[in-house]
Amino acid sequence: MTIRLPSPRHVDCKPTEGCAATAGEPCYSHGGTRARSSYHRVRTAAWQEARMDAHPAVRLVADAAKAKRGMHAAHAAALLDEHGYSSEAELIRTAVRDRHGLMSARQATELLLKTAEEAS
Numbered sequence: 772m773t774i775r776l777p778s779p780r781h782v783d784c785k786p787t788e789g790c791a792a793t794a795g796e797p798c799y800s801h802g803g804t805r806a807r808s809s810y811h812r813v814r815t816a817a818w819q820e821a822r823m824d825a826h827p828a829v830r831l832v833a834d835a836a837k838a839k840r841g842m843h844a845a846h847a848a849a850l851l852d853e854h855g856y857s858s859e860a861e862l863i864r865t866a867v868r869d870r871h872g873l874m875s876a877r878q879a880t881e882l883l884l885k886t887a888e889e890a891s
């Protein structure tokens with residue numbers, strides 16, 4: 772089962788750092804300066820976390836990239852293989868080749884997430 776969360780509106784906006792809008796509601800405007808289509812940073816961050824939680828392979832790479840700054844996508848592919856995510860590993864290896872080796876684990880995370888969400 773895959774879960775698709777197309778925008779930050781699908782998660783709550785934290786009442787402490789955000790505006791306490793609940794899932795489904797837009798973020799509340801601040802003096803009319805905030806467009807209704809934009810979200811508080813804390814809500815966007817919570818949304819990113821939820822998207823990664825929905826896809827374990829993405830969560831695996833994201834956590835590793837967070838722990839190791841400057842991690843290369845090739846290391847992300849090796850990590851995916853170690854945990855049995857062979858098709859995800861192959862996707863990353865192909866992308867690394869296409870980009871002539873210029874790809875970070877963080878970029879790999881984004882590619883995995885995009886691919887996983889498009890497949891769902």
Ligand SMILES: [Zn+2]
Pocket residue numbers: 784789790791792797798799810811814
């Ligand atoms: Zn908000």
